[in-house]
Amino acid sequence: MRKSLIFLSVCLLAACSKESKLEESYYQAEVQRDHQSQYQFAQQLVELGETSWQQRAQQHKAAIKKVSQSQAHLTQKELITAFNLAAEAKQLDNSMAADTILKQILSDDVLQKLVKSTHTLLNKHSALISQGQRLLNEAPIEWNIIELNEFLFQLNSLIQNSEKAIALTPWQHKDQAYHLITLNTQYIEQLKLLQQQLLNRVKTATCDALCAGLKANLKDAQKNIKLFDEVAVESMMAFPFEQQLKKSKEWLELNNNIRITLEEVDEVLGEHYRAYYKSLLRAVRGPKYDQQYWQFAEEDVVRVSKTEQVEDVKFTPIALSPNLEIFLEHYEQLAFLR
Numbered sequence: 001m002r003k004s005l006i007f008l009s010v011c012l013l014a015a016c017s018k019e020s021k022l023e024e025s026y027y028q029a030e031v032q033r034d035h036q037s038q039y040q041f042a043q044q045l046v047e048l049g050e051t052s053w054q055q056r057a058q059q060h061k062a063a064i065k066k067v068s069q070s071q072a073h074l075t076q077k078e079l080i081t082a083f084n085l086a087a088e089a090k091q092l093d094n095s096m097a098a099d100t101i102l103k104q105i106l107s108d109d110v111l112q113k114l115v116k117s118t119h120t121l122l123n124k125h126s127a128l129i130s131q132g133q134r135l136l137n138e139a140p141i142e143w144n145i146i147e148l149n150e151f152l153f154q155l156n157s158l159i160q161n162s163e164k165a166i167a168l169t170p171w172q173h174k175d176q177a178y179h180l181i182t183l184n185t186q187y188i189e190q191l192k193l194l195q196q197q198l199l200n201r202v203k204t205a206t207c208d209a210l211c212a213g214l215k216a217n218l219k220d221a222q223k224n225i226k227l228f229d230e231v232a233v234e235s236m237m238a239f240p241f242e243q244q245l246k247k248s249k250e251w252l253e254l255n256n257n258i259r260i261t262l263e264e265v266d267e268v269l270g271e272h273y274r275a276y277y278k279s280l281l282r283a284v285r286g287p288k289y290d291q292q293y294w295q296f297a298e299e300d301v302v303r304v305s306k307t308e309q310v311e312d313v314k315f316t317p318i319a320l321s322p323n324l325e326i327f328l329e330h331y332e333q334l335a336f337l338r
Contacts, residue, residue, distance in 0.1 A: 018048070019045060019048055019050060022041050022044050022045050022048075023041075023045065025037070025041050026038055026041035026042060026045070029041060032096070033094060033095050033096040033099075034095070034096065035060050035063050035064060035067075035093045035095035035096075035097060036064060036097075038056075038060050038093065038095075039057060039060035039061055039064060042056045042057035042060060043057045043061075045057075059092045059093055060092070060093050062089075062092055063089040063090075063092035063093045063095060063098065064089075064097075066085045066086070066088050066089035066092070066098075067085070067086065067089045067095065067097045067098055067101065069085050070082045070083075070085035070086040070089065070098075070101050071101060073085065074101060074104070074105070077175050077176065077177075078175075078176040079105055079108075079111065079175075079176055079177045080176045080177060080179065080180075080323055080324060080327045081176060081323060082101065082105065083101075083102065083105045083327055083330060083331065084323065084326050084327055084330060086098045086101040086102045086105075087102065087330040087333075087334060090102065090334075099337060102334055102337050103337050103338070106331070106334065106335065106337055106338040107338060110168050110169055110170065111177060111180075112338075113165045113168060114165045114166070114168075114169060114177075114180050114181070114184070115180065115328065115331050116165070117161060117162045117165035117166075117184055118180055118183060118184055118328060119328065119332065120158065120161070120162075121158065121162060121183075121184060121187040121188075122187075122328075124154070124158055125187050125190070125191070126317065128151070128154065128155055128158070128191060128194070129190065129191075129194060129315045131151055132151070132155075132194040132195075132197075132198060133194075133315070135148070135151070135198060136197060136198065136201060139205065140201055140202045140205045140206075140254060141205065141209075141250055141251070141254065143254070145253075145254070145257050148257070148258070148261075149257065149261050152195070152258070152261045152262065152265065153261065153264075153265055155191055155194070155195055156195075156262075156265035156266050156269075157265065158191065159188055159191055159192060159195075160265075160266070162184050162187070162188050163188065165184070166181050166184055166185065169181055179321070179324055180324070183318065183320070183324065186318050187318060190315055190318075194315065196308075199258070199273070200307055200308055200309075202254065202255065202258060203276065203304075203307045204307045206251050206254075206255060206280065206304070207304060207305055207307060209247075209248075209251055210244070210247070210248050210251060210280075210284065210304070211301075211304060211305050213240075213243075213244045213247065214244065214283045214284065214301050214304060214305075215301055215305070216240075217237065217240050217241060217244060217283075217286065218283070218297055218298065218301050220237065220240065221233060221237055221286070221287070221293075221297065222297070222298075224236055224237065225294070230287065230294065233287065234286075234287045234288045237286060237287070237288075238286075238288055241284075241285065241286030241287075241288060244284055244286075245284055245285060245286075248284045251280075252280070252281060252284065255273075255276075255277050255280060256277060256281075258273060258277075259273045259274050259276075259277040275303075276303060276304070279296070279299070279300035279301075279303040279304055280300070280304050282296060282297075282300050283297065283300040283301050283304055
């Protein structure tokens with residue numbers, strides 16, 4: 001009996017010694033963040049009857065699987081899914097293997113710029129749309145010039161920065177990261193449409209206020225120039241053009257302000273609006289102040305009178321896919337790994 005007790009004691013001590021060594025090995029692997037080894041040691045402890053290690057073993061097993069899946073998606077250039085899986089694996093056991101994949105994706109400068117652009121659009125899109133819609137509901141002549149300048153500057157800066165980020169991307173439609181390009185493009189199209197609506201609103205309101213007078217002056221000037229020389233017509237038409245100039249003062253200031261702002265923020269858009277404003281100014285002032293009036297008079301009035309019809313749409317939030325939404329959240333949270 002005594003020999004049996006001694007034998008049992010020796011076995012228990014051996015088992016305890018084995019468990020202690022496994023635990024020690026596990027914690028060493030934990031320091032090294034080697035989840036493969038952590039899983040092996042935790043699983044061996046479970047097999048020795050240490051049920052308290054069951055949850056850890058399962059977590060490591062799940063993390064290892066996610067890292068393996070992440071690596072497979074990364075090989076297929078499915079960056080978003082690969083990143084999400086690696087982030088989930090990191091949450092499970094914070095392994096070096098997960099960090100390796102995360103750092104690889106985070107180190108992509110092009111992706112980094114596109115994600116930054118996406119976050120900026122997500123943060124500013126709604127406020128800009130709301131501000132633009134409020135302006136659309138007001139008479140342009142009542143718009144606050146300083147507020148309008150700031151709005152146009154913010155709007156165009158956001159559009160241009162996003163377009164630059166998209167232009168850098170090497171991805172094709174088949175690549176998963178292209179979903180970010182699609183999302184950015186959808187937001188940019190809404191912002192551009194909003195700006196187009198605002199500019200057309202100004203041009204329409206300007207024409208409503210001034211076009212009848214511009215057309216009347218043009219008609220009289222064209223009739224008189226057939227009968228008299230330019231000097232005589234300038235003198236004859238001086239009063240109606242002076243009256244038109246007084247009536248147009250606020251509209252000229254508004255349109256000139258928009259021209260200056262657009263020229264600063266968007267070369268192409270600024271050039272188009274400069275041409276419009278030049279026609280407006282020449283048509284309003286008449287031949288006394290602009291010798292090119294006779295050459296462009298009819299063309300100028302047509303340009304000022306012609307406004308594009310833009311579809312009136314409701315700006316609704318753009319839905320993100322669950323996979324993309326999780327990616328953007330994880331990407332921001334794990335930026336410190338970069």
